[in-house]
Amino acid sequence: MFQDISINQILIALGLTLIAGMSTGIGSLMAFMTSKTNRRFLSFALGLSAGVMVYISFMEIMPEAIDGMRLIHGEKTGMIYALLAFFSGIGLIAVIDYLIPEDENPHELAYVENVVKGNDKGIHRTALMLAAAISIHNFPEGIATFITGLEGLDMALPIVVAIAIHNIPEGIAVSVPIYQATGNRRKAMRWSFLSGMAEPLGALFAAFFILPFWTPQVSSLLMAGVAGIMVYISFDELLPGSEKYGHHHAAITGVIAGMAVMAVSLLLL
Numbered sequence: 001m002f003q004d005i006s007i008n009q010i011l012i013a014l015g016l017t018l019i020a021g022m023s024t025g026i027g028s029l030m031a032f033m034t035s036k037t038n039r040r041f042l043s044f045a046l047g048l049s050a051g052v053m054v055y056i057s058f059m060e061i062m063p064e065a066i067d068g069m070r071l072i073h074g075e076k077t078g079m080i081y082a083l084l085a086f087f088s089g090i091g092l093i094a095v096i097d098y099l100i101p102e103d104e105n106p107h108e109l110a111y112v113e114n115v116v117k118g119n120d121k122g123i124h125r126t127a128l129m130l131a132a133a134i135s136i137h138n139f140p141e142g143i144a145t146f147i148t149g150l151e152g153l154d155m156a157l158p159i160v161v162a163i164a165i166h167n168i169p170e171g172i173a174v175s176v177p178i179y180q181a182t183g184n185r186r187k188a189m190r191w192s193f194l195s196g197m198a199e200p201l202g203a204l205f206a207a208f209f210i211l212p213f214w215t216p217q218v219s220s221l222l223m224a225g226v227a228g229i230m231v232y233i234s235f236d237e238l239l240p241g242s243e244k245y246g247h248h249h250a251a252i253t254g255v256i257a258g259m260a261v262m263a264v265s266l267l268l269l
Helices: 007-022 024-033 039-073 075-099 121-151 153-182 185-196 198-209 216-244 248-268
Strands: none
Touching: 007 024, 007 121, 007 153, 007 185, 007 198, 024 153, 024 185, 039 075, 039 153, 039 216, 039 248, 075 121, 075 216, 121 153, 121 185, 121 198, 121 216, 153 185, 153 216, 153 248, 185 198, 216 248
């Protein structure tokens, strides 16, 4: 079944994942091109990402995965397999999240107004650990983005945009403390950029170790797992992050807007 996937599909999926990963660099640029964090915008943007990911997971990806499994295993058994894959996706990303020490958790926020030149080895170490934590966290996101990219642009593009938006604060979170510790802007931007490159690495892992075993069943199970990963990220990272920036109404407006945009786009496509 691997032969049914064209080289163009694979290259497009890899390219989309690369774009999503590179958006951590946008966060580091924001840290050095602005003097103050636009917290209202980030509240809205993270809420928007959550709305997009939750809506497409439950309204597009899961129904497609369930239909695929039902065709192979029948009504009830197919549903059971799809649900097991969905909760396995949640379990995978939850375990990764649990294994990351609290002090280096990538959900910690940073503000560009905290960018001050310093020489603190403790801050430097924490920032590098944070970059490593975000890289580990981004790896399964890269697999998820790649898998959805193989299913077509109509499904992949909204997810790429949503993940790219949520990578921006992660870029800020890495670059701000590294610049605080070293005063080296290039080093801060380099580590911020590298932390996002875990996503295309995840995509390459999927291309080399998952595609050779690609079948309709594997595709449906992976799609259900991807839905679980995205739902967990939305509830554990995006929604709390949007609230922590301090603009509740901007956050909920973003969630609703994300769902509405996805609903309209799915109707039109």
